[in-house]
Amino acid sequence: MENFDTYKNQWQSGRKQLVEKGSGIEEIIQLAQKKKRESIMSHYGTIIVLSITFIGLVLFFKYIAPFNELLSHIGMLFMLGGLLVRILAEVFSLMKGFSLPPDMTTEQHIRKMMEFHHLRKKIHGVFTIIILVLYVIGFYLLTPEFSLHIEQKWMILMHISFVFVAVGLYFLIRKSIKDELATLKEWSELQTDLHQS
Numbered sequence: 001m002e003n004f005d006t007y008k009n010q011w012q013s014g015r016k017q018l019v020e021k022g023s024g025i026e027e028i029i030q031l032a033q034k035k036k037r038e039s040i041m042s043h044y045g046t047i048i049v050l051s052i053t054f055i056g057l058v059l060f061f062k063y064i065a066p067f068n069e070l071l072s073h074i075g076m077l078f079m080l081g082g083l084l085v086r087i088l089a090e091v092f093s094l095m096k097g098f099s100l101p102p103d104m105t106t107e108q109h110i111r112k113m114m115e116f117h118h119l120r121k122k123i124h125g126v127f128t129i130i131i132l133v134l135y136v137i138g139f140y141l142l143t144p145e146f147s148l149h150i151e152q153k154w155m156i157l158m159h160i161s162f163v164f165v166a167v168g169l170y171f172l173i174r175k176s177i178k179d180e181l182a183t184l185k186e187w188s189e190l191q192t193d194l195h196q197s
Helices: 002-064 070-098 106-149 152-196
Strands: none
Touching: 002 070, 002 106, 002 152, 070 106, 106 152
């Protein structure tokens, strides 16, 4: 009878651990889904902001400042082309990160999301900096023709304000990289928690 009670206690203890373990996994899955939703919303926000900027520049170049010089056209191409490439990179990234097969295990899903955020870190790093440099070069290629139509004091003010915008973009890119690293760390912690559950 004593053996039976021992086995019964062991079985109940094991069952309790299994239930706790299962609820831990459910919690991890819910947290992973929440992180994924936040990431999706962030991507859509970035795509929307970049698209509005792109459309705004197209309208500006078409209706407000229709440039005629070849150098200006190259500048417009750098600015618009850089933005368009960045938008396409965001769309590609979104499709790659969130078109995961539904039959994946939670662990596979977390691993894929970590790979995705490694890609995001690269996009926010060197890739974005190259596009930003092209954008700045494009802007400065527009200035000779701008100077034909705008007073010198406004040109100086425009250049000074552009420096502030460039510094702001630098800090924005830096923050984006930090955010991606933090998200990557969170996914890594989720993976660790999953292994411990």
